[in-house]
Amino acid sequence: MTDSWTPGAVDALRKKHDLPFVRTDEQGQVVEFNDRFRLIYGWDDSLVGETIGLILPPEFREQHHAGFSRFKLTETSKLVNHPLKLSTICVNGDEIRSEHFIVAEKSIEGGWSFAATLRPLEGPHAC
């Protein structure tokens, strides 16, 4: 719900250095990610400016795009502020089951920003 957007939610996630972190703009294009994300999932700077759908398995992309578009219209989502177990695609195509925790934040100018921490649940970095 809109009142569950906490100011500073994105920054709070960004500070969790032990977890992979990724942020997108309101178009769903990647704006930044941290070193942990780079290390575990293998993506490099070329991901910046691309759709975040790239790190989701193809079968989830429809739900992702539709959900993103829906959010822009209603500013509500059941996905945010809940741990979600989803697969994440690595740069080499491998899938790592991860726990996503997504937050959204509205800027003073009115634009939305989305961020997530991704806790790997399998593989050498599982935690």
Add this chain to the structure above:
Amino acid sequence: MPVEKNLPADDSGFLIEQLRQSLGLLRVAFDSTGEAMLIIDESRVVRWANQQAADLWGRGITVTMVGRPYSDLIRFHRLDGSQLMEIEPSHPLQKALTKDGLNCYQVGTQADDDSNDGKTDLIVRMVSWRQIIQMNQRFILLIFRDQDPLEQALAAQRQFINNLAHELRTPLAILKGNLHRIKRKAQPPDQLQQSLSDATAETNRMGSLVDNLLLLSELDTDLRRWNMKNGELKTFVERWACNLNLEFKKVLRLDSENIAGSCQVQIDQEALCIILDNLLDNSLRFSNTKSSIEITFRETFSSVELKFNDNGPGIQSEENHIAVFERFTRIEEHRDLKHTDGAGLGLTLVKSLMEGLGGTALCHSIHDSSNSSQQGFSVTLQFPKI
């Protein structure tokens, strides 16, 4: 030339933005409906779900349902609570392979099974299914909704017929047994003997009517337990034919050489026997002259056809070729004092059983005005190929 190539970058960005908005609007619409919707792909994995479906079976979050086998999330049950296996022809995903449809089921949640020590919370839902083919991929759209008042009344009526038929079976069996005993032990005068025979015949007729009603009610409510086996259609038919009385065998010609009969189908032998028994009974009842029945096979792209042809009078009116499959229909042109009327359920059962098997039943009449001996009635049964 594709339109996109002519679009300036700004316009294509605008189009994408417009598409996104449309997608969002669609999502809002699908999530606002009272119906739960699932799209399942060929490997039986959930490809798409709306918010209602997620609220019922996905702990409120649609994305957690996507990519999971549907059977991890929901189970279909008959209205008596027994679970429907996916291979059964009454299962919506089996039915969807042949045509779109709608039926009432109890739907259970897999997650509830685990959390309630095996006890499943079942909810009654009307379920409709539709096959979608997109970019060479097959999907099945399942829509779940509450029963409307009319459907609830119909379900109650069907349940009543089912209960009634069950209740009538026992007294009828007692009546039959007693009549049989009286006939055997007493030596009644001729007139009474005739009355006893009439009473026995009527009791038998009532017994078969009750059996047919019960079977129809089971088919209507998807309560029938199917015992599906794979095999050649011809073999199933031969099994039925070899159990017939000699007098029936004499009038029957089975085209066993036809290669189409060797096609593999999935059939419940008992259901096929009921279908063929009813067709045989019909043919013998209406053939005025010496009966002659021929069964032939034909293969089509997606099915195997069985044609059951007799030399009876057939039906004159085109409308009646549809009406004969309706319940309690007796064709006026066939009313004859020499014949005992059937209950008008035989061809209804044939059609309902064929639909239950995923097939169809149609009929037509053979009339040759130049040759009066060239007449007959033909029923075509279509079984889906496997």
